Amino acid sequence: METGFGISPDSDSMLDFRSGEFGCSHYRRRCKIRAPCCGEIFDCRHCHNEAKNSLETDPVDRHDIPRQEIIKVICSLCDTEQDVVQNCINCGVCMGKYFCAKCKFFDDDVLKMQYHCNECGLCRTGGEENFFHCNKCGCCYSKMMKDTHRCVERAMHHNCPVCFEFLFDTTKEISVLPCGHTIHLGCLKDMEQHFRYSCPVCSKSICDLSNLWKKLDQEIASTPMPAMYQNKMVWILCNDCGETSQVHFHIVAHKCIRCNSYNTRQTQGGPSSCSTGFADMVR
Numbered sequence: 001m002e003t004g005f006g007i008s009p010d011s012d013s014m015l016d017f018r019s020g021e022f023g024c025s026h027y028r029r030r031c032k033i034r035a036p037c038c039g040e041i042f043d044c045r046h047c048h049n050e051a052k053n054s055l056e057t058d059p060v061d062r063h064d065i066p067r068q069e070i071i072k073v074i075c076s077l078c079d080t081e082q083d084v085v086q087n088c089i090n091c092g093v094c095m096g097k098y099f100c101a102k103c104k105f106f107d108d109d110v111l112k113m114q115y116h117c118n119e120c121g122l123c124r125t126g127g128e129e130n131f132f133h134c135n136k137c138g139c140c141y142s143k144m145m146k147d148t149h150r151c152v153e154r155a156m157h158h159n160c161p162v163c164f165e166f167l168f169d170t171t172k173e174i175s176v177l178p179c180g181h182t183i184h185l186g187c188l189k190d191m192e193q194h195f196r197y198s199c200p201v202c203s204k205s206i207c208d209l210s211n212l213w214k215k216l217d218q219e220i221a222s223t224p225m226p227a228m229y230q231n232k233m234v235w236i237l238c239n240d241c242g243e244t245s246q247v248h249f250h251i252v253a254h255k256c257i258r259c260n261s262y263n264t265r266q267t268q269g270g271p272s273s274c275s276t277g278f279a280d281m282v283r
Contacts, residue, residue, distance in 0.1 A: 032074045033074075035065050037063060045070075075093065100114075152179075156174065162200060163187050191206075
């Protein structure tokens with residue numbers, strides 16, 4: 001017995017038959033989905049969400065697809081609508097080399113090394129053997145971070161602090177900052193290009209800035225304050241270690257007496273606009 005394509009339905013070739021020819025910008029797959037919320041057909045849930053949340057859509061009608069409620073898919077080769085299964089019930093083609101019945105998810109690009117995380121309740125990429133699920137953070141992290149990352153409760157169950165896209169089920173790469181907060185890797189790189197080296201959430205430094213602190217030491221040493229300010233004291237809060245201390249006022253920046261960081265903010269004692277200048281020093 002052969003399929004309408006002249007291939008035995010039991011043949012392994014159905015796994016690769018026309019693989020990579022169908023799909024969208026998000027996934028390569030040989031099926032489409034019928035959205036249970038609006039009844040329309042889309043290539044994937046992201047295509048649905050982008051279309052239904054666009055500026056052209058009436059705000060009253062904007063919505064995301066309830067991904068777990070998808071019950072119908074349409075084969076891209078023979079247009080047969082059917083229940084969610086990996087192989088088309090009509091032509092026998094494999095609609096996705098990677099298939100997750102729990103997520104109703106298909107993908108022909110298995111180089112992503114997809115796997116389903118029961119704790120997250122969705123599919124991740126990168127290979128299950130390379131990740132662990134942190135119950136406190138509520139998400140999967142690289143095993144290289146298992147004993148070193150700082151736990152932040154439900155760390156990815158919020159929007160990116162830069163672009164405001166929800167992080168937990170994003171398809172973009174994510175970076176975990178030393179403070180434990182999460183951000184899109186692309187957004188982090190944009191921040192660095194604009195000389196922003198502190199977490200948008202808690203203001204802690206996102207990398208080692210010790211070389212910059214040395215430059216600030218030199219800058220302050222070569223910039224004496226006028227006599228009327230030389231004995232002026234101000235209170236500062238260190239964004240890196242949380243120490244509150246009283247230091248000499250300086251127009252350039254204020255140094256934490258506990259950890260030597262200049263990532264500080266003035267809290268009392270003078271013009272707060274002069275409390276921190278290290279952002280300008282890195283330009």
